[in-house]
Amino acid sequence: xxxxxxxxxxxxxxxxxxxxxxxxxxxxxxxxxxxxxxxxxxxxxxxxxxxxxxxxxxxxxxxxxxxxxxxxxxxxxxxxxxxxxxxxxxxxxxxxxxxxxxxxxxxxxxxxxxxxxxxxxxxxxxxxxxxxxxxxxxxxxxxxxxxxxxxxxxxxxxxxxxxxxxxxxxxxxxxxxxxxxxxxxxxxxxxxxxxxxxxxxxxxxxxxxxxxxxxxxxxxxxxxxxxxxxxxxxxxxxxxxxxxxxxxxxxxxxxxxxxxxxxxxxxxxxxxxxxxxxxxxxxxxxxxxxxxxxxxxxxxxxxxxxxxxxxxxxxxxxxxxxxxxxxxxxxxxxxxxxxxxxxxxxxxxxxxxxxxxxxxxxxxxxxxxxxxxxxxxxxxxxxx
Amino acid sequence: xxxxxxxxxxxxxxxxxxxxxxxxxxxxxxxxxxxxxxxxxxxxxxxxxxxxxxxxxxxxxxxxxxxxxxxxxxxxxxxxxxxxxxxxxxxxxxxxxxxxxxxxxxxxxxxxxxxxxxxxxxxxxxxxxxxxxxxxxxxxxxxxxxxxxxxxxxxxxxxxxxxxxxxxxxxxxxxxxxxxxxxxxxxxxxxxxxxxxxxxxxxxxxxxxxxxxxxxxxxxxxxxxxxxxxxxxxxxxxxxxxxxxxxxxxxxxxxxxxxxxxxxxxxxxxxxxxxxxxxxxxxxxxxxxxxxxxxxxxxxxxxxxxxxxxxxxxxxxxxxxxxxxxxxxxxxxxxxxxxxxx
Numbered sequence: 001x002x003x004x005x006x007x008x009x010x011x012x013x014x015x016x017x018x019x020x021x022x023x024x025x026x027x028x029x030x031x032x033x034x035x036x037x038x039x040x041x042x043x044x045x046x047x048x049x050x051x052x053x054x055x056x057x058x059x060x061x062x063x064x065x066x067x068x069x070x071x072x073x074x075x076x077x078x079x080x081x082x083x084x085x086x087x088x089x090x091x092x093x094x095x096x097x098x099x100x101x102x103x104x105x106x107x108x109x110x111x112x113x114x115x116x117x118x119x120x121x122x123x124x125x126x127x128x129x130x131x132x133x134x135x136x137x138x139x140x141x142x143x144x145x146x147x148x149x150x151x152x153x154x155x156x157x158x159x160x161x162x163x164x165x166x167x168x169x170x171x172x173x174x175x176x177x178x179x180x181x182x183x184x185x186x187x188x189x190x191x192x193x194x195x196x197x198x199x200x201x202x203x204x205x206x207x208x209x210x211x212x213x214x215x216x217x218x219x220x221x222x223x224x225x226x227x228x229x230x231x232x233x234x235x236x237x238x239x240x241x242x243x244x245x246x247x248x249x250x251x252x253x254x255x256x257x258x259x260x261x262x263x264x265x266x267x268x269x270x271x272x273x274x275x276x277x278x279x280x281x282x283x284x285x286x287x288x289x290x291x292x293x294x295x296x297x298x299x300x301x302x303x304x305x306x307x308x309x310x311x312x313x314x315x316x317x318x319x320x321x322x323x324x325x326x327x328x329x330x331x332x333x334x335x336x337x338x339x340x341x342x343x344x345x346x347x348x349x350x351x352x353x354x355x356x357x358x359x360x361x362x363x364x365x366x367x368x369x370x371x372x373x374x375x376x377x378x379x380x381x382x383x384x
Numbered sequence: 385x386x387x388x389x390x391x392x393x394x395x396x397x398x399x400x401x402x403x404x405x406x407x408x409x410x411x412x413x414x415x416x417x418x419x420x421x422x423x424x425x426x427x428x429x430x431x432x433x434x435x436x437x438x439x440x441x442x443x444x445x446x447x448x449x450x451x452x453x454x455x456x457x458x459x460x461x462x463x464x465x466x467x468x469x470x471x472x473x474x475x476x477x478x479x480x481x482x483x484x485x486x487x488x489x490x491x492x493x494x495x496x497x498x499x500x501x502x503x504x505x506x507x508x509x510x511x512x513x514x515x516x517x518x519x520x521x522x523x524x525x526x527x528x529x530x531x532x533x534x535x536x537x538x539x540x541x542x543x544x545x546x547x548x549x550x551x552x553x554x555x556x557x558x559x560x561x562x563x564x565x566x567x568x569x570x571x572x573x574x575x576x577x578x579x580x581x582x583x584x585x586x587x588x589x590x591x592x593x594x595x596x597x598x599x600x601x602x603x604x605x606x607x608x609x610x611x612x613x614x615x616x617x618x619x620x621x622x623x624x625x626x627x628x629x630x631x632x633x634x635x636x637x638x639x640x641x642x643x644x645x646x647x648x649x650x651x652x653x654x655x656x657x658x659x660x661x662x663x664x665x666x667x668x669x670x671x672x673x674x675x676x677x678x679x680x681x682x683x684x685x686x687x688x689x690x691x692x693x694x695x696x697x698x699x700x701x702x703x704x705x706x707x708x709x710x711x712x713x714x715x716x717x718x719x720x721x722x723x724x725x726x
Binding site for chain 1: 422463465466467474489498501503505538592638639642
C-alpha cells in the first residue's frame with residue numbers, strides 16, 4: 001500500500017529525536033582576552049612564578065635580538081623572530097611538566113629554549129648544518145615544524161598514544177593565526193576532540209601571516225571561537241600578559257591531564273619584527289600600529305607589575321639582564337664557530353639500512369671527496 | 385620432523401584463501417604479537433574495511449587497537465606520526481588510492497623524512513596501506529595507480545604483493561620494518577585465491593628482493609602487483625609463438641632489486657616492463673633506464689614499456705582498453721627485434 005492509498009489513515013510521524021551533542025555555551029570564549037597584569041586578578045598570582053616569567057622574558061628577548069643579529073652576520077640562513085611574543089613562548093614552556101611534550105612551529109625556537117633546549121641546538125635548523133639539532137625524545141620537544149599546522153595532528157597522535165599506554169603526558173602544540181586556515185588544523189582539532197586526547201592547542205595570533213592580516217585570514221569572531229565547532233572549550237587571552245597566558249594554559253593543561261580533553265587557546269599578541277629577514281613589514285603595516293603595541297610590550301607589562309609590588313629593584317633587574325647577556329655572549333661565541341660537517345652524513349639516516357642504490361651513491365660521493373682532497377681542494381669545485 | 389615432512393604437512397593444511405584474507409591475517413598476527421601495533425582508518429572497525437581486510441579486528445582486539453577514525457586522511461596519517469613518535473607501530477588504511485592524496489603532505493613532509501631530519505633519533509615505523517590500481521569497475525577516483533609519486537620520495541619503502549603468500553609475508557615484514565612503508569594493495573587481486581596455510585611459516589623473500597615467477601630464455605617481463613598475473617598469462621600464451629618468457633615480480637619498487645632484474649635480463653637479452661600506471665614519468669621509465677645502464681652490452685633490443693595510457697583513469701566501461709592485457713604485452717614482445725636473434 002502506498003502512502004497515497006493509505007491517505008485516509010496516514011498520520012505524519014515525527015523524525016527520530018534529535019538533540020545537540022553538547023551544550024555550546026560553556027565552550028564559548030569570553031568577549032575580551034583574559035588579563036591578569038594590571039587587574040585585580042594579579043593579587044592571586046604566585047610571586048615566585050612572576051619572577052621566573054620575568055627572567056625568562058628578558059632572556060627570551062635577548063635571544064631574539066642575538067639570533068636576529070646572527071642572521072645579519074650571515075650565521076643563520078633565516079630567523080623568524082618572536083620579539084613581542086615572548087610571553088606566549090615562555091608560558092608555553094613553563095606550564096609543561098618534564099614528561100609532557102611540546103610541538104613548536106618554526107617561530108617557536110624560544111619556547112624550546114625556555115623548556116631547556118641548548119640555545120645552539122635550537123638554531124641548527126636555521127643555521128643549516130642539519131634539520132634538527134637534538135634528539136626529540138631527550139627533551140620531549142618535536143622538531144621545529146616548517147609546514148603550517150602539520151605538527152598539530154602529531155601532537156594529537158602522541159597524546160593519544162600516551163593515554164592508551166596509561167602514561168601521564170600532555171602535548172602542547174603551537175601554531176600561528178595563518179596556520180588556523182590549514183586543513184591539518186581542522187583535522188587535528190577534530191581528532192583531538194573525538195578522541196578526548198590530552199592536548200592543548202596554543203594559537204599565537206600575532207596579527208599577520210607574513211603580510212596577510214587576520215581579517216583576510218578568517219571571518220570567525222575570534223580564533224578561539226573555532227573550538228566550539230569541534231566540541232572543545234575556546235579560551236581567549238592577552239598574549240602579551242605572561243601571567244595570564246600562563247594561567248590560561250595551566251588550566252588547559254590540568255584539564256587535559258585529568259581526562260577533560262583538549263582546549264584551544266588563542267593568545268592575542270603582535271609580531272614586532274618582520275616575518276623573517278626576507279620580509280619588509282613596512283609594505284603592509286604602519287608605524288602607528290607597531291608603536292601602539294610597543295606600549296603593550298610583554299616585558300614592560302610585567303616589569304611595571306613587579307616594580308609596583310616591590311619585587312623588582314635596579315639590582316635585581318641588572319642581575320636578570322646580566323644572566324641574559326651571558327646567555328647571548330655564549331650563543332654568539334658558539335655560533336661563530338663553523339660547525340663540523342661530514343658530507344657522508346647525507347646518506348646516514350635515510351633508511352634504517354642503506355639501500356643498494358644509496359650505497360652506490362655514497363661510494364660515488366666518497367670518491368669525489370677523496371679526489372678533491374688529493375687535488376688539494378675541499379670539494380668546493382663539485383659544488384660549483 | 386624433517387624439512388620435507390614439515391613441508392608436506394604444511395601443504396596438507398593449506399586451504400584456498402583470498403589475498404584479502406591473507407592481508408587480514410597478517411594484521412591479526414601482527415596485532416597479536418606486538419602490543420605496539422595499532423590499526424587505524426575510516427571504516428576499519430565494525431564494517432571491517434570496505435574490502436573487509438580488517439574484518440573482525442576490532443572485535444578481537446578492541447577499539448583502541450583497531451580504530452575507526454574520523455573521515456580525514458591527513459588526520460589519520462598525521463596522528464599516526466604522533467603515535468609512532470611515542471613508540472607505537474601504526475598501520476593506517478587509505479580506503480582508495482585517490483583518497484590518499486589529502487595525506488600526501490604528511491607522507492612527504494613528515495613520514496618520509498622524520499628519521500632523516502632527526503639524524504636517526506626518531507624513526508617512524510608506519511605502514512600505509514593503499515588499495516590501488518584498476519580492473520574492478522570502480523567509478524572515478526577509485527582506480528588510480530599512484531606508485532610513481534611514492535617512488536619519487538626518499539625515505540619511503542614502496543612494496544606491492546602479487547600473490548596470496550606475499551600479501552601475508554610482505555605485510556608482516558612492512559609492519560615489522562623500522563621504516564615507513566607504503567604498502568600498495570592491488571585491488572583486483574583482493575579476491576584472487578591460492579592454497580595457503582596461515583599456520584605454517586610462509587617462505588617469502590624479504591622486502592627489497594624481486595622474485596622470478598617463471599623462468600624463460602627468450603625475454604624478461606619485468607612487472608609487479610596487479611600486472612603479475614597478466615604477465616604470467618602472457619608468458620603461457622607466448623609459448624604458442626615460440627617465445628619462452630621469464631617473468632620477474634619486482635615486489636618492492638623501493639628499494640629496487642637491481643641485481644635480480646639485471647641477472648634476468650642478462651640471461652635473456654631482452655626486456656619489457658609492464659605496469660598499469662601511465663608510461664610518461666612512470667615507474668617503467670626508471671626501470672628501463674636502470675636495466676639499460678646495467679645490461680646495455682647484453683641487450684638485443686631496446687627495453688620496451690607496456691603501460692597504461694597517459695590519461696586520467698578511464699570510466700569503468702572503458703578501462704579494459706586502458707589496462708595492459710595479454711595481447712598488448714605479446715605485441716611488445718614481438719617488437720623486440722627477433723630478426724636480430726641468431
